[in-house]
Amino acid sequence: MTPENIERLFTGRDGSYRFARWGRPIAPIAFGVEEQTLGVVKGALEALVGMAGHELTDMDPELGSNLMFFFFRDWDELLDVPDLGRLIPGLEPLVDRLKAADASQYRAFRFDDHGAIQAAFVFLRMTGPLAEMPAETLALTQAVQVLLVWGDAAFSESSPLAILPDSGATVLRPDIANVIVAAYDPIMPSVAQDKSHALRLFARVHAAQSGGD
Structure with a gap:
């Protein structure tokens, strides 16, 4: 390197x-997956966050969960998630762009007043190669890219x-x-x-x- x-x-x-790196402990949650897959995702995060010397937590005092993973089959499903439009401004045109690009994943970050990561949102359309990827590989890949x-x-x-x-x-x-x-x-x-x-x-x-x- x-x-x-x-x-x-x-x-x-x-x-x-x-x-930019995280400026606060990371409080993850995942939607659209079984409990077993959620454990794999959290395990990957725990390994990388521990390696980095950062912290995981169960609850962010300001946001509750500040790292959200969404697993789904079709981008339009995001439009039905309650209050997601409040977290992701311009959600509808974003979904249109991602559909037009046939995208399989998307990450959005929010930053604090100093520019450090405050929250992150990871969207994974589980079709094609992404759906065929082993859960451990998928979880580790996403953990790296959101850290x-x-x-x-x-x-x-x-x-x-x-x-x-x-x-x-x-x-x-x-x-x-x-x-x-x-x-x-x-x-x-x-x-x-x-x-x-x-x-x-x-x-x-x-x-x-x-x-x-």
């Missing part, structure tokens, strides 16, 4: 650099996950894990819009790999 690689992870299509605000194309060419050749188990790629851990280092800012932030992340990753401070 080079400084340039890290910079690309947080660069948008317009060339701007934007990084930070990544660039638009961060994982467009390569997955954040890897398959262990010996066991066939799906795990988080070590280089992505290192970036997440560095991103949640207490000395690092919760929000950044300058590309020099990528150099600071690289320095933390390098120090950790070298056993340094």
